[in-house]
Amino acid sequence: MAPTIKDVAEKAKVSTATVSLVINDSKRISAETKKKVLKVIKQLNYHPSKSARDLVSQKTGNIGFILTDDHFLRTEPFYTRIFLGTEFEARTGNYYILLATIPSDYGDKNTLPRFILQRSVDGIIIAGKVPNAFITKLQEYDLPLVFVDYKPEMQKSPLVLIDNIQGGLLAATHLINYGHRNIAFIGGDISHPSIRDRLTGYNRALDNSGIKQNKKFVHTSSSYPNRQNGYDAAKILFSKNKNITAVFACNDAMAIGVMHFLRDNGYSIPQDVSIIGFDDVEADLLIDPPLTTIRVPKFDLGAEALRVIKESIKNSNTKNKIILVPVELIVRESTKNIRKK
Amino acid sequence: MAPTIKDVAEKAKVSTATVSLVINDSKRISAETKKKVLKVIKQLNYHPSKSARDLVSQKTGNIGFILTDDHFLRTEPFYTRIFLGTEFEARTGNYYILLATIPSDYGDKNTLPRFILQRSVDGIIIAGKVPNAFITKLQEYDLPLVFVDYKPEMQKSPLVLIDNIQGGLLAATHLINYGHRNIAFIGGDISHPSIRDRLTGYNRALDNSGIKQNKKFVHTSSSYPNRQNGYDAAKILFSKNKNITAVFACNDAMAIGVMHFLRDNGYSIPQDVSIIGFDDVEADLLIDPPLTTIRVPKFDLGAEALRVIKESIKNSNTKNKIILVPVELIVRESTKNIRKK
């Protein structure tokens, strides 16, 4: 069996309290005793048991990470990247991450993740959209919470969000800087906050440059922003408008769909039409031409969330902190400068 | 504060021992008392504290997952997929997964992951190659171990491995079935067991079909099996052999490199040369033509590892279990049937 604090105490001829005080670096211990105890600790290769510590300290050293099961299983590894970012950050800290998924149709009859009921986490990171019923039930246990990439309606908790407005601004400004004026926006469900924000950024960029907003250039729909719907959206948009020279798609999947449509219809990219996406997924580099996009640092989102929850655990007065994680313009080959030299 | 077993006991007018026995479904309790206690438990929404349980039971309900930091940070998410597979499987079980990375140059001066020293895991999954120094140090704590995608030299532990021989056989057989006879093998470091096994499978397929093995068709080198080295290998191979009609690359990265070389040199795929890879990475679907390959179920590897370690914890006599996880042939468009109809 592994040595306990008692073994150390006996061998060092002090009380277990003294050993504990040494471990926890109390000033109540003389340099001499401290040295002696430390020596025995090293000799025995003693390490305090986490279970015992957890019990008496009423802390756990664990952080829960919760997302819906379909977010976890999505082929595009958006939320799992966030999770890995949290894990990454946790490696060097003093917390372990416990993962749980909840059904995306979580209702009143559903139970909470085990680690909440059993009190084995000190705080919780919630990634992506989760059902309100879940949040409501969660509130009874007043655990520190932080939401990543989702802004719940009611709950007052720290938020770690992508700076979508800035991203939209960056994307549209890039196109404008390249001399484009007839710039289309292709988005999915406009009621989704991140898509709405990206559109806001787009509009703001046009305003900044004195370009008039043109409703006909903006296509949104309630459908899911995937490749197919990007394709379809482009079909509609280009059948009605012949003068579009650039497209800002609300994510890379749609951008790739747009690209396919244009390719299928004899446009060449970026010669005839420039395209910029949003996300920075692996596929961007593998298509031809590689897609210019706005990089969303998923890994960083997860890492940042951990930092925030750790702070929340320390000082509980960080309730309404909002962290906007900056995005980055990645210029590749799907956008072309059409200014005359 | 959350209710404790004491609260339940008082309210139900029994001892805490009785409550505990009820929770743990002992037969020593009458149906009547059991019902009464259960009712109070529900009323108070009582759930036993994991910390307390862990301490007294000398179990932790946690499994450690260890890999080297560079495996964790690799762009190609091979090992992180395995990790996510383990997490996936763990969601429905009674274990939590604690992640730790070790330096890939782990030496004697390095320390072991915190969860080992603090005894907060009941068993450990080790993914990918890890330094021997690490394994040696690990052995002092006799924790149940299982290795995934790596066969350590000494350590006797259960293994969860990819069935590489079967995969090589599958790949080469597919090409043979498509009428190819001059089939090249492009691999990286042949001393790496998985690459060696894939080559073995390839050879076995040739033997099975009575095709003579041709050394000139096999190219291996000690370099890392990435895209660039695939490109270079193809250059060498095709400059010396004009009659190759199909290539089996030891992984998809190399296969894509091969494809690029052939493209750059006027070959068209699969008309002139068929190509098959190994892994099934996301990129396969995005290149043109989509790559035929052998799918390695990374997720399943991780899930299987968890099952094995759980069993190892129960019965410690599973030391030399070896699980070969089957792979799957995924036919896409980079291979062509050249048999005459």
Place this chain on the structure above:
DNA sequence: TCATTTTAGTTAAACGTTTAACCGAGATAA
């Protein structure tokens, strides 16, 4: 009928820490 076994529960120790309360000895202050 009385000894024995079974049943259904209780008591109390144990798991390995932390920490409030205590204590004796030496230093300081009045």
Place this chain on the structure above:
DNA sequence: TTATCTCGGTTAAACGTTTAACTAAAATGA
């Protein structure tokens, strides 16, 4: 000189469970 404070430690309770050992009552057996 004596009261008070500081220093460096110890004692013992507490955290919330599980479980071995115990017990009283009921059932069984001869």
